[in-house]
Amino acid sequence: MRGRQLNRAAIGLLAVAAVGSATACGAAPETTAGTTADRKPAAPVPRDADEQAAGQAALAAYSGYLDASRAASRRSDPHHPDLTRFLADPLLTRVRLxxxxxxxxxxxxxxxxxxxxxxxSVNLDSVPATVEIQDCLDATGYRLVYARDQRVVPGSGGARHLATATATRYPDGRWLISAGAAHEDQPC
Incomplete structure (x- = not known):
């Protein structure tokens, strides 16, 4: 029975933590259904200076999210201090769980x-302002292992897949990643 619970947990963790938590991407994005036709490859979007700056700040927050969730996952620390530097709810809670x-x-x-x-996409007119990010995550070298003996948890192998995230600008000016999804059915 415990083995079956571990396999279910491993599959759930793989889906949730693929982006970072990562984990994580320790990561934490949920798997969503859809076809490749639902999502088109990212294309550069023409931007003015404010949109370009927002995009760069959002990408920095996204990179910080991936790094923080990987570090927290390596240490099995759901309260790793860097998580709150780059993540906001509801994604923060999902990564921690x-x-x-x-x-x-x-x-x-x-x-x-x-x-x-x-x-x-960048939407500075919405309240709060948001930036949508699309990523091709390669999780082929990112594994869920048993801490005791470093054996790979069965069913936890990774692959290259599409991931999406939303960065939100908060009143203090920080850009935090507030939502994310791993589209494991959509290779990239």
Missing amino acids: AIRAAREHGAMRTGTLVSDPTVV
Whole structure:
């Protein structure tokens, strides 16, 4: 019975933590259904200076999110201080829950998660302002392993897939990643 619970947990963690938590991407994005036709490859979007600056700030927050979620996942620490520097709810809570679940099952993330993000839209007129990011995550070298003996958790292998995230500008001026999804059914 415990083995079956670990496999279910591993599959859930893989889906939740693929972006970072990563994890994470320790990461934390949820898997969504859809076809490749639903999402078009990212294309550069012409921007004015304010939109370009917002896009760069959002990409920096996204990179920080991936780094923080990987670090938190390696240490099995759902309260790693860098998580709150780059993440906001509801994604922050999802990442923390995924890391906590892995720790409770004796698992952690190791390896390398390769990211190639692109800004696909900037909306400075919305309240709050948002930036949409599309990424091709390569999780082939990012594994969920048992902390005790470093064995790979069955069913936790990664692949290259599309991921999306939303960066939101908060009243204090910071850009934080507030939403994310791993589209594991859409290779890139």
